[in-house]
Amino acid sequence: MQTDNNQHITLYQHPKSGHCHKVSLFMHLIDVPFEAINPDLGAAEHKSDAFLNMNPFGQVPVIIDGNNTVSDSNAILTYLANTYTHEPSQWLGKTPKEIANIQRWFSISAYELAKGPAAARLEYVFGANIDVDRVLSASVSLLTTMERHLSLQNEKYLVSNRLTAADIAMYSYIAHAPEGGLSLINYPNINVWISNIQSLANFVAMQSSPIAEARA
Numbered sequence: 001m002q003t004d005n006n007q008h009i010t011l012y013q014h015p016k017s018g019h020c021h022k023v024s025l026f027m028h029l030i031d032v033p034f035e036a037i038n039p040d041l042g043a044a045e046h047k048s049d050a051f052l053n054m055n056p057f058g059q060v061p062v063i064i065d066g067n068n069t070v071s072d073s074n075a076i077l078t079y080l081a082n083t084y085t086h087e088p089s090q091w092l093g094k095t096p097k098e099i100a101n102i103q104r105w106f107s108i109s110a111y112e113l114a115k116g117p118a119a120a121r122l123e124y125v126f127g128a129n130i131d132v133d134r135v136l137s138a139s140v141s142l143l144t145t146m147e148r149h150l151s152l153q154n155e156k157y158l159v160s161n162r163l164t165a166a167d168i169a170m171y172s173y174i175a176h177a178p179e180g181g182l183s184l185i186n187y188p189n190i191n192v193w194i195s196n197i198q199s200l201a202n203f204v205a206m207q208s209s210p211i212a213e214a215r216a
Ligand SMILES: N[C@@H](CCC(=O)N[C@@H](CS)C(=O)NCC(=O)O)C(=O)O
Pocket: 014, 017, 018, 019, 020, 046, 058, 059, 060, 061, 071, 072, 073, 074, 110
């Protein structure tokens, strides 16, 4: 479903947002050119009428691709795979079971990842108030579950031993968890999975923040 669209995609993002990084990482991996615009979240530009007309939820990431405006990181991964890859099912699943497994990680990224490692990082990187006990316990629970999943699978990636959108959806906030005071030292399989992704051709890192003293 490749388009003839020669114009660049515009990505509205924040350079330290994992939700945004997964979109820019995916566009690099599939070699889709784009221009990044960083609205001033501190000045609430993402709550302006102009921004809310693009995404009524007032959140980044949003992409504009010609006549198509798409928001929500996992929705954008789905759009990009369907629009710009030769074989979208390679990323989104080839069988009902694979599709389900990839959707499962999309859901985990939108709930467990967002309420755990992403939230832990919000405090140190953005000065947000968080419920530390709840966020740390959610984070450890997710990391422990991912570690077990990867060790049971004995595979390089989260689904079907190949890189899929599930890995892209989960990578950024897991790899940057130490910025929220979460040590990854006890999760050997997660570390291997992170290295597998970082070794990909065209990999680009998210802008880093200082590693916080480990608190979980
Ligand atoms: N479900 C959304 C969540 C996006 C999100 O939480 N974006 C944050 C930046 S990481 C944001 O824009 N926060 C500002 C706000 O919610 O007011 C997605 O996956 O894209």
